[in-house]
Amino acid sequence: MSSEPPISEWPIPDLLPADLPPEPPLPQSFYDRDVVQVARELVGKRIYRLSRSGIAVGRIVETEAYLAAGDSACHATRGMTRKNASMFGPPGRAYVYSIHARWCLNTVTQPRGVPSAVLIRAVQPLLGIERMQRRRNLERTIDLARGPSRLCEAFQIDRRLDGWDLSRGRRLWLTPDPDVPVPDHRIGNSPRIGVTSAFELCLRFYLRGSEYVSGPKRLRT
DNA sequence: CTACCGATTGACT
DNA sequence: GTCAATCGGTAGA
Numbered sequence: 001m002s003s004e005p006p007i008s009e010w011p012i013p014d015l016l017p018a019d020l021p022p023e024p025p026l027p028q029s030f031y032d033r034d035v036v037q038v039a040r041e042l043v044g045k046r047i048y049r050l051s052r053s054g055i056a057v058g059r060i061v062e063t064e065a066y067l068a069a070g071d072s073a074c075h076a077t078r079g080m081t082r083k084n085a086s087m088f089g090p091p092g093r094a095y096v097y098s099i100h101a102r103w104c105l106n107t108v109t110q111p112r113g114v115p116s117a118v119l120i121r122a123v124q125p126l127l128g129i130e131r132m133q134r135r136r137n138l139e140r141t142i143d144l145a146r147g148p149s150r151l152c153e154a155f156q157i158d159r160r161l162d163g164w165d166l167s168r169g170r171r172l173w174l175t176p177d178p179d180v181p182v183p184d185h186r187i188g189n190s191p192r193i194g195v196t197s198a199f200e201l202c203l204r205f206y207l208r209g210s211e212y213v214s215g216p217k218r219l220r221t
Numbered sequence: 222c223t224a225c226c227g228a229t230t231g232a233c234t
Numbered sequence: 235g236t237c238a239a240t241c242g243g244t245a246g247a
Contacts, residue, residue, distance in 0.1 A: 081244070098227095098242045099242085101229085102240080102241090119228060149230070194229070216235095
């Protein structure tokens, strides 16, 4: 796989329909805070991915926080390796890692050297749905980005974006919710899915009632 | 080099 | 609900 050339600068012209006005990317200061707060506030935010094959946009509907301390499920608990180095870098970068032959996307939070991150677990596709369908070889919109590795496939996110600066509005970035902010009562909270330790920590956040959230139904309401 | 492991997924009962 | 394929990363010989 060859690396992508820089193909866009913020703001992106002509790529978005008129009813989806572009917003500036979330700044580094958004990510430079407590990881749990960031995880909760990322629900409802938008994710933009501009690659050679075009643009894809979605709404984040599910996240999980991974803590710097006291969290045995966090990849950083046993120190820095080449794989998790992005978690130890500045906030506002992507941390993309592989698991079970697939990729997962995190946003690094907290000050540099405090290894915490938010896993993006599910996204509601908004734009570029046909593109996602081709990448996933799947029709059902609900399943295109419902799951951390599914969304990476739909948005063409892999190892090349590990360490990517999300605050610059190029290739991969997040923006505020242009609609009414998600009210507190629509944000659900539960233990994290799939982890083999630290079950007791309720660090998963999701848009309550959304069909685009992963997990069994009882973890979507 | 080999021997695991896993923040998953898709197929199946 | 169960189960195994998947492969990059890590640790250790």
